Every structure is written in C-alpha cells, then in structure tokens.
Amino acid sequence: xxxxxxxxxxxxxxxxxxxxxxxxxxxxxxxxxxxxxxxxxxxxxxxxxxxxxxxxxxxxxxxxxxxxxxxxxxxxxxxxxxxxxxxxxxxxxxxxxxxxxxxxxxxxxxxxxxxxxxxxxxxxxxxxxxxxxxxxxxxxxxxxxxxxxxxxxxxxxxxxxxxxxxxxxxxxxxxxxxxxxxxxxxxxxxxxxxxxxxxxxxxxxxxxxxxxxxxxxxxxxxxxxxxxxxxxxxxxxxxxxxxxxxxxxxxxxxxxxxxxxxxxxxxxxxxxxxxxxxxxxxxxxxxxxxxxxxxxxxxxxxxxxxxxxxxxxxxxxxxxxxxxxxxxxxxxxxxxxxx
Amino acid sequence: xxxxxxxxxxxxxxxxxxxxxxxxxxxxxxxxxxxxxxxxxxxxxxxxxxxxxxxxxxxxxxxxxxxxxxxxxxxxxxxxxxxxxxxxxxxxxxxxxxxxxxxxxxxxxxxxxxxxxxxxxxxxxxxxxxxxxxxxxxxxxxxxxxxxxxxxxxxxxxxxxxxxxxxxxxxxxxxxxxxxxxxxxxxxxxxxxxxxxxxxxxxxxxxxxxxxxxxxxxxxxxxxxxxxxxxxxxxxxxxxxxxxxxxxxxxxxxxxxxxxxxxxxxxx
Numbered sequence: 272x273x274x275x276x277x278x279x280x281x282x283x284x285x286x287x288x289x290x291x292x293x294x295x296x297x298x299x300x301x302x303x304x305x306x307x308x309x310x311x312x313x314x315x316x317x318x319x320x321x322x323x324x325x326x327x328x329x330x331x332x333x334x335x336x337x338x339x340x341x342x343x344x345x346x347x348x349x350x351x352x353x354x355x356x357x358x359x360x361x362x363x364x365x366x367x368x369x370x371x372x373x374x375x376x377x378x379x380x381x382x383x384x385x386x387x388x389x390x391x392x393x394x395x396x397x398x399x400x401x402x403x404x405x406x407x408x409x410x411x412x413x414x415x416x417x418x419x420x421x422x423x424x425x426x427x428x429x430x431x432x433x434x435x436x437x438x439x440x441x442x443x444x445x446x447x448x449x450x451x452x453x454x455x456x457x458x459x460x461x462x463x464x465x466x467x468x469x470x471x472x473x474x475x476x477x478x479x480x481x482x483x484x485x486x487x488x489x490x491x492x493x494x495x496x497x498x499x500x501x502x503x504x505x506x507x508x509x510x511x512x513x514x515x516x517x518x519x520x521x522x523x524x525x526x527x528x529x530x531x532x533x534x535x536x537x538x539x540x541x542x543x544x545x546x547x548x549x550x551x552x553x554x555x556x557x558x559x560x561x562x563x564x565x566x567x568x569x570x571x572x573x574x575x576x577x578x579x580x581x582x583x584x585x586x587x588x589x590x591x592x593x594x595x596x597x598x599x600x601x602x603x604x605x606x607x608x609x610x
Numbered sequence: 611x612x613x614x615x616x617x618x619x620x621x622x623x624x625x626x627x628x629x630x631x632x633x634x635x636x637x638x639x640x641x642x643x644x645x646x647x648x649x650x651x652x653x654x655x656x657x658x659x660x661x662x663x664x665x666x667x668x669x670x671x672x673x674x675x676x677x678x679x680x681x682x683x684x685x686x687x688x689x690x691x692x693x694x695x696x697x698x699x700x701x702x703x704x705x706x707x708x709x710x711x712x713x714x715x716x717x718x719x720x721x722x723x724x725x726x727x728x729x730x731x732x733x734x735x736x737x738x739x740x741x742x743x744x745x746x747x748x749x750x751x752x753x754x755x756x757x758x759x760x761x762x763x764x765x766x767x768x769x770x771x772x773x774x775x776x777x778x779x780x781x782x783x784x785x786x787x788x789x790x791x792x793x794x795x796x797x798x799x800x801x802x803x804x805x806x807x808x809x810x811x812x813x814x815x816x817x818x819x820x821x822x823x824x825x826x827x828x829x830x831x832x833x834x835x836x837x838x839x840x841x842x843x844x845x846x847x848x849x850x851x852x853x854x855x856x857x858x859x860x861x862x863x864x865x866x867x868x869x870x871x872x873x874x875x876x877x878x
C-alpha cells in the first residue's frame with residue numbers, strides 16, 4: 272500500500288496537469304502574436320515567400336523581420352522576468368521583491384544606457400552590460416540586506432533608493448548625450464518595437480542556460496523559504512545557494528532588460544498570480560511562472576500593437592495599466608480572506 | 611564545575627573552550643560542556659547570556675571562533691553539511707511561516723536525506739507519517755501552516771525536526787509564545803521523543819519547566835557556563851538563585867516535587 276497520502280498525490284497531479292495547459296496557451300498567444308499586428312498581412316503569401324526564398328514581398332518581410340523577432344522577444348523577456356521575480360522573492364524572503372522593485376532593472380538599464388552612449392557599435396555587449404548593472408544593483412541590495420538583518424521593509428525601501436539612483440543616472444546620460452539613443456524614452460517605459468534577431472541573439476545565450484539552471488534549484492528554493500536558520504539546519508549551504516540564485520536572477524533580468532527596456536511589473540505580478548493558483552512549491556511555480564510570464568508579455572504586446580493601430584502604445588504602459596489594478600485586486604482579495 | 615555522571619551514560623556532544631558569536635561581537639567566552647546521550651539537557655540563563663548563540667554554534671549556523679565542538683567523537687566542522695544535518699537537527703526560535711501545508715513542511719525534514727534527484731520515496735513518506743503521528747499532527751496534515759495555533763505550529767515544526775531522523779535535537783526556546791497548557795503539552799512531547807533514544811539540547815526561559823523536565827541543566831551567565839549538573843545538584847549549588855536573583859524552593863504538591871522560584875527581594 273502506498274504511504275504517500277492520496278491528497279498529496281492528487282494535488283501533485285492537478286498541478287502537473289496545469290503546466291501543459293499553460294504551454295498550450297503560450298503557443299496560442301505566440302501564434303496570435305505572429306498572425307496579428309498593426310498591418311494585416313497575407314499569411315499564406317508570406318509563408319510561401321519564406322519557403323521559396325523570395326524575401327522581397329512586404330508580407331514576408333513583415334513576418335520575418337518584424338513579427339517573428341517581436342514574438343520571440345516578448346516570450347523571452349516575459350519568461351526571464353517572471354523567473355527572476357520568483358527567485359528574488361525567495362532569496363530576499365520578500366513577496367514584494369521583483370527585478371524592478373529592488374532596482375535590478377534600473378541598474379541593468381543604466382549600464383545598458385552607459386554602454387550604448389559610449390560605444391554605440393557594441394550591440395552584442397549590451398546583455399553583458401545589462402547583466403553587470405543587474406549584478407551591481409543586486410549586490411548593493413544584498414549587502415544592505417545582510418547588514419541590516421534583511422527586514423522586508425528595509426529591502427524594499429533600499430530598492431526604491433537604488434532604483435532612483437540608477438534612474439537618475441539614466442536621465443543624466445539622456446541629458447548629456449541626447450543623440451545617442453533615438454528611442455531613449457521608450458527604453459525607460461519598456462517596449463519591443465524595433466527589436467531584431469540581431470539584438471535578441473546574445474540575450475538568448477544568457478537567458479536559456481540561466482532559465483534551465485533555475486529549474487534545478489526548485490528544491491533549494493523551497494527550503495530557503497523556510498528561513499535561513501531552518502534551511503541551514505536542514506543541511507543547506509544558505510550563503511552559496513543564495514549567491515547562485517541571485518546571479519541567476521540577475522542574468523535573467525539583465526538580459527531581458529538589454530533588449531526590452533525597463534519593462535515593469537511582470538516580475539512582480541506573474542509569480543504572485545501563479546503562487547495563488549499553483550501553490551508555493553517551486554517545482555511547479557518556476558515552470559508555471561515562466562510560461563505565464565511569456566503568455567502575459569506576448570498578449571500585452573499584441574494588444575499594444577493592435578489597440579490603436581497603426582499607432583502603438585508602448586507595452587510598458589499597458590503592462591502597468593493592466594498589472595497595477597490587477598495587483599491591487601489581488602491584495603484586496605488576500606486581505607479579505609485573512610480577516 | 612560539578613558534573614555528576616549517571617551510570618553507563620556516554621558523552622556524545624563535547625564542547626571545549628568554545629569562543630564564538632557574531633562577526634562584530636563575541637558572545638561565547640570559553641564554553642565547555644558535555645552532553646550525555648539519551649538525555650534532555652537544558653541551557654538556562656538570563657536574556658542575552660548567549661544560550662541561543664551557543665545552540666546556533668552547535669548547529670553550525672554560526673561559526674566557532676576557537677575551541678572545538680565534537681559530535682560522536684568527531685569535530686563538527688569535519689562533517690559535510692548533509693552528513694551533519696542527518697545527525698543534528700535544530701528547531702530555531704525564529705522561523706518563517708510559509709504558505710504551505712503541514713505535510714509539505716514535514717516532508718522538508720527529509721531534505722538532507724534526499725539523493726541528487728531529490729525524489730521523495732515511500733520510505734521518506736513513511737518516516738514523515740510516523741513523525742506526524744508521534745507529534746499528533748497527522749490529522750491536520752492538509753491544513754495550511756498559517757491557520758494553526760501557536761502550539762499546533764510548534765508541534766508541526768517538531769514533526770519536521772523529527773522527520774530529519776537525527777540522533778540529536780537542538781531546540782531553541784520550544785515554549786515561547788505558548789500558553790501554559792501548550793507548554794506542558796510540548797514538554798511532554800519532548801520527553802516522549804527523548805524516550806525513543808534521541809538526545810535533546812534545548813534552551814528554555816521558563817525555570818520551573820526547565821527543572822521539572824530536564825536530566826541535565828546548564829546555567830549560563832555572560833557567555834560562560836557557571837554550573838552544570840542534575841537539576842537537584844544545580845539548585846543546591848545556589849547558582850540559579852544568584853544568576854537570576856531569585857529564591858528557589860522545592861515544594862511538595864500532591865506528592866510531586868515542584869520547583870518554585872520567587873523574586874529574591876520578596877522577603878524584604
């Protein structure tokens with residue numbers, strides 16, 4: 272007779288069943304992202320064009336150089352930011368932590384700005400610059416956390432301070448080198464217009480391995496959430512695990528920021544929503560957040576493209592407009608349940 | 611230091627001349643202590659004397675500056691983290707209350723036993739079930755940790771520590787925040803756990819509880835151990851009276867000897 276209790280097995284199965292559903296939704300949203308856009312294209316013609324090697328028709332070009340890279344970018348950054356959020360929330364033991372709240376996004380953005388204004392040709396190096404920016408912000412946060420005893424409020428406050436410092440840096444660069452970034456303000460809001468495979472490729476090199484590695488940290492993340500002392504008592508090297516997780520989260524957030532700009536909120540809300548649906552077990556939470564992040568970003572980007580076509584609302588605005596109220600609802604519901 | 615050894619007991623944790631604390635302040639100033647096998651050893655002392663620091667240092671959560679802690683004849687620094695977690699488990703005083711079910715939490719106790727694949731086996735589940743039975747938490751296994759009362763939560767965390775299946779249990783203030791009935795319940799539970807052959811080292815605030823339930827009591831003051839022995843011997847030495855500024859009395863209540871501690875100034 273199995274001693275694993277039925278309830279345990281049942282919930283495990285239910286949760287496992289949710290992942291293929293999410294994967295299906297991801298495919299659906301990705302194909303919608305490719306099919307629809309500000310201009311209507313003849314999809315059959317476009318595909319025919321690709322297969323025949325005839326790339327001159329505008330339909331084919333839109334599909335190949337606009338839609339596809341764009342959907343790849345939204346999927347990639349959505350997945351990366353959500354994963355990064357899950358890990359940062361566990362590492363800092365704070366449900367409010369996320370790449371943009373604790374300043375990691377701003378750090379990555381600042382370094383990206385710095386590099387792009389000093390070396391405009393160094394597109395390939397942008398993810399690396401963003402990564403170092405993210406690491407810099409994270410190290411400052413981590414330093415403050417370990418010095419002050421990592422109170423949840425202190426961390427968020429410190430994050431706000433760091434965020435504003437880096438944002439000030441970005442604005443300074445914008446003021447002193449006004450010509451360097453033609454889309455400087457869209458970088459600050461976050462968006463995917465003008466993304467190409469060329470500036471996506473290096474980010475892929477960073478995000479794919481980091482995302483894969485993060486899935487292997489699921490059990491460690493679970494144990495880390497029990498608190499440092501308990502985790503250490505269970506035989507975990509807390510400092511080392513924390514370092515690894517911070518680095519992974521920085522790579523993910525940094526690489527995403529390097530091509531999508533300072534997209535906010537995804538890293539905060541998506542993990543929260545997923546936690547509410549699938550529970551706190553990271554074995555499920557990580558893949559679920561990753562998939563949902565991709566879905567959320569792709570759908571928001573699609574809406575931003577078609578809503579006022581041919582004009583485009585920067586996706587960052589949409590994310591905040593959708594994400595903000597949604598998050599408030601979530602908080603209100605949670606509070607209602609507890610009291 | 612009067613140490614009275616019971617017949618046939620072996621010292622299994624030996625601490626000698628331990629200096630330790632936090633990076634910016636030393637708390638332990640030369641601790642020497644022997645913990646006998648299969649007993650409840652309780653460390654008492656006024657606030658800030660370093661009891662919790664001592665426990666955390668034994669658990670390897672804090673580093674020892676100098677001196678040694680030996681467990682089963684081997685310095686604890688020589689164990690790998692996992693090996694050590696299979697021998698010694700700790701129940702910290704401050705813990706996160708995550709949003710998970712009781713069962714899930716107890717299963718985490720198996721963490722140091724899991725192989726690289728980290729898959730929970732039938733054996734792990736059986737050990738967890740036993741731990742929940744022993745602590746009377748089996749019936750609440752599908753409940754959320756946050757829904758539980760303080761006493762229930764403490765029992766659940768004890769179950770997790772038991773699921774770790776270690777020879778030694780270090781308990782940091784297991785009765786904090788509990789009401790009096792829950793306190794006795796937890797102490798009885800700890801005694802039952804000890805009777806299954808585990809050795810227990812704990813810190814306690816509550817003097818009557820410490821003296822009623824311990825086989826060994828160690829009194830700490832200012833980062834040093836100033837007295838250690840059976841409860842009777844420690845009381846007779848008068849150290850408790852001095853360190854805590856109390857007067858201890860042994861009172862016969864309905865045939866049981868109960869310890870009572872009164873403020874030293876009570877007689878004027």
